[in-house]
Amino acid sequence: MLIDTHCHLDSYQFEHDRTDVIHRANNENIKGIVIPAVHPSNFNAVRELAHSINGGLYALGIHPMYVSDITDSDLQYLEKHIEKNIQDGRLVAVGEIGLDFFVDELCTKEMVAHQEHVYRSQLYIAKKYNLPVIMHVRRSQDIILKHLRSVSGVVGIAHAFNGSHQQANRFLDLGCVLGAGGAMTYERARQIRRLVSDLPDYAWVLETDAPDIPPAWLSTKSNKNARNEPAELCGILRVFSELRNISIEQAVHQTFQNACRILNLNDF
Template identity: 55%
Template structure:
């Protein structure tokens, strides 16, 4: 039961061949795709797209990279959508939300504070609507954890995790799983590969972040040089294979455990999947 727990399937990069992309994912064994929103303009889009897919799910939130274009009215729209769609079984999380202290343009002290304001307001909504969160985690692990510790457990997924073992353990203690995707497939990604190999099997979920974070085998020219490449949800199958090799486990066991982990941290997924296979 392959689950891509983080895929921006609504992205413009898929406009020309989205149906074929979905078909390739299904042929690769992907049975569920979680599609996170990034701003108010794609709330309805991700909902409609998820509804069109067997096993399709979505999350609603304002991404920190879209924070400059957002204001309090966007949070009101988010709250209204969560209220209106709260009984939709395909709505599985608040996301993609979080903090990005890597991009210089939004990492000044004033803009970090603005990011935190959006983040904490969305954590408030997660508590109110009893939903887990999909966290954008880039050079911001400690601050994300600081705000999470101030609240009752929320849980969810720390997407594209690349922190320390200590930070990983703190997210796990707060009810999170860690998203593992294309970055793990590069030999030079030593920290991510160590985390993937050594953390408990219950800690990890599979993801692609498609069309972003393409795995190592995409975008190579005839001479082996890296070229721009588009990631796809079908690649989660080979990502699972790479994870299994790192952990010296069978691919089937890794896929099954990651699916169980996904359902544990995103409980509404349970109603979208044939549960006898999870």
């Protein structure tokens, strides 16, 4: 049993064959798919989609790459949405939230301050409703950690983790887990691969981030932007088990337990 802890299944890239994509995932024993929202405009879509599929789960939040038009009234709207759905067993986290210091337009002084404000406000919402967070962490590990530490009591997933050993340990010390996906399937990704093999059993959950971050076997010279999908989680699992030098069964067990623990999926 596997859980894809991060999949943008509502993306337009699945518009024409979403049913087939879900069918392939079900055939591969993928028991849960977490669909994170990115902006108030897709809150309803992710909730409805999660409810329409077997094992569909969702998170509500505002992604750092979509914060430019976000105001405090959007943050209130998010909180209202969470309050309204807090009894919904399929709502598992506040996400996707975080900080992106890779994209130039998001790195002006004002935008950095705005990103931090939106991120921090959402950490407080997570704390208030006792939900974990799904974090987008791009060139922002230390600032993400600083806010997590200062808000305190919030745990979650550092999605597509790509930091140092020391940063990984800081997330783990705070009770968070790290998301491993397509990036570790590339041999050149030495640092992530080393971390996947070295960190303790409780460190990792698996994710595809579909339609993004296609694994090595999908990405060819002529098709660098191949579409990823949740069924690819099986290949990702295989690489994960090889890197950790454990059996497929052990890899399934570890990552499933970790996902259930961090997302409070008690009777999943």
